[in-house]
Amino acid sequence: MPEQRKGNGPPANGNASTGSGYKFDLDSFSRRLKALYAHWREHRDDLWGSSDVLAIATPPPSEDLRYLKSSAMNIWLLGYEFPETIMIFGEKQINFLCSQKKASLLEAVRETVQDVIGADIIMHVKAKSEDGTTQMDAILHSISSQRKSPVIGYIAKEAPEGKLLETWADKLKNSGLQLGDITHGISDILAVKDQNEIMNVKKAAYLTASTLKNFVVPKLEKVIDEEKKVTHSSLTDETEKAMLEPAKVKVKLKSDNIDICYPPIFQSGEKFDLRPSAVSDDDTLYYDSASVIICAVGSRYNSYCSNVARTFLIDSIPMQSKAYEVLLKAHEAAIDALKQGNKISAVYQAALAVVEREAPELVSNLTKTAGTGIGLEFRESGLLLNSRNDKVLKAGMVFNVSLGFQNVVAKTSKLKRNFSLLLADTVIVTSEGRNVVTQLISKALKEVAYSFNEDEEEEKLKVKAESISKEALQSKATLRSDNQEISKEELRRQHQAELARQKNEETARRLAGDGVANGDNRSAVRASSDLVAYKNVNDLPPTPKEMMVQVDQKNEALLLPIYGSMVPFHISTVKTVTSQADTSRHSYIRIIFNVPGMPFASSDANVSKNQSAIYLKEVSYRSKDSRHITELNQQIKTLRRNVMARESERAERATLVTQEKLVVAGNKFKPVRLPDLWIRPSFGGRARKLPGTLEAHMNGFRYSTTRQDERVDIMYGNVKHAFFQPAEKEMITLLHFHLHNHIMVGNKKTKDVQFYVEVMDVVQTLGGGKRSAYDPDEIEEEQRERDRKNKINMDFQNFANRGERYLDPTAVQGSRPGIRSTAQRAWVSWCSLQIISLHSSNIMLFG
16 A cells, blocks of 8 residues: 555645645536536535535545545536635635645635635634634635525535634534535536546546556456466555556556556455455465456546456356356346436346346345445445436436345355455446447456366367266276176176267268278377377387486376385376475375376276276375475366466367368469468467468468468368458458368367457557647657558458459359359358457358
8 A cells, every 4th residue: 555645635734835736617617516516506406415504614624535525526617626724615705714724725725616606705724723713614604694594504424623613613503504415416416427537437447447458457367377476465565556657567557547446356266245345465476276356447637437346267167157147138238228317226127137037046036235436535425226226317427337246155066155246347337328438358257267177178178078978987986996896787787888988979970071091090089099108118218217206298298106116107197286385394296197087087998998907096295395296286287287388289180070181372373462460369379479370272261470370271162151341440450261061270170260450559658748639749649650550451351352252153164163062152252241340359151
């Protein structure tokens, strides 16, 4: 936490710079003063407590984060907060009770007040040695003399702070005058923001979303990937520091105008608090399987607030994924209901209807509100998004749409876990609809769901195994029994199960058009007889002097010291590996192996042949060298991850339909080229992504980068639909291919491939000074962007037109007999399918 909060006003004791140090925006002041008096006169009885004068008393400055309506009115009206100042607004007079230097600053608005409402300003200067009693008596006497039995409006819910405000509260209480609460009136006039206020909210929202995207998310990914131990409170401190230095989160805003709305909130484990008052505790970040991490961040720009919250799922179970999808739909429904003219209650009702329809069992876990209004106050109480608020939505209102599920219990056969989910965005109501100003940070399930469990691919493949085979293997659950007899009926059932598995795989492959072959070749889980690390004893590495656990990267083996000998295990036999340290400065590594009889055990025919075999289920080692244990743990996990990825890719490739080979254009036929393209889905790996070139050859397209292994071939006959999207109202120009049969892009199996180019920078700088519309540099920059966009669109259009000509049936018939009908069915004319304004992230395919 910073030692001192940033404020918008001069210091309480008059240490403000004079003259140019504090300049009032008199146009804004006159406009808002006029609006204040008009609103007060129109709603005097229903919102302003029938008040004849309005008393706004601002407390002394504080280092704590707090949101007061008195401070908000100061900033809204004058542009600065004036601590320890009492302002009395009347029809004919405006009285100020403050220090000498504040009085000299406020003199600047005297003429404007006279011109706008025809009222005089009366300054009551309090010296440091005075308690203000004399000045207060003069103010109350002036009020009483102007009207018989006047009603003094004040903010009833704000407790007086400091000697000056406590004295003022006593004076009001003992004055005998009638008091009225003006809280609702202030809430109503602050609810609708003007253009300057909207811009401040947008800048704050941009900073908030950038902090979450450019700092928090990479930080969490690094912590989890490196298995570091960090506390929630330490993440809070680091995030706050990054936010207060906007350059760290790639935002160009003046740090003097920036502050936090609240200390960033990080929650994980099983203790969650979805209230805005929640704080990060000192517990360690929990990111084990089926865990949930909630992050909430809020920032202020020129005192205007914004907020965003996201939930990250770590190796989520189906129930958690379903709950998140329901919450996402409910959150989007609430945002869609923020339309001018709707009642505020319709927002929460829209979210509730989605939950009742999609997951009625989660209705009791849904938060009781869908958020609040937001602006100079983090929570504008008059704009609470619940089912009872009948106020009408107006353009210019800003909301923190916050929705969540609290304390949901997830049960599986292995665990029972309590979790919560939270989503929040800052949304501006406009005359055309609404504007989600924190959409920079995505909340789609694929963006927030992380899979760090190395067994995930293996588990998916094992679940697909035949239930009969699993039952046959589970019959051998007692692994250390040498004398157990298996009946002939049991052996027959196991043999029948294996034959059924092979037959089903063979049938599936034949239907996919891959011919008939041995079913075992298509199995994603290799048989134990195929796992060979060393062909003979001579291939084993020399025995080290010290018996230590070793990882043989070349032979994909793990060498374990057991009873004085180094025993090799193929890395595919390892299920999980974990390490931990105890209080006695010892570190442990625990290795668990895949053995028959375990849940989701693979179907291995060799197990049934060796009924009396003894299997090693797990082994643990202790060491005083914690660094060696950590490195060993990382090496085993990395090797296993690579092997599993390779086996998974092998299994995926086995299911592909065999494609014809690409006929590369020769010297006589120069291929059409489209350079500097990006591809989706992207190639795997952790190396830096590179752009590539798309070429149209004799019978298909080829996309390749400068790396040898990054190449994709798309046959013309495999194209079902082709789309060309120019960058008319989009940031990118793209070609999209929807295929008949799956192909591999890197290690990903897909039927849809996109090639695109960004025509301009997606990130827009909000900071910096205003630039004239006639600025030559601005005009030149815009012209360069237009030229670049037009050139890219033209290049894509030419490629599409020439690609269509190559696939024209009459041209194809002469050069490549037999492909005419395929081309006619497969290729859909580029020109006829230029779908207008297709969003690159949401392209609709038509069958």
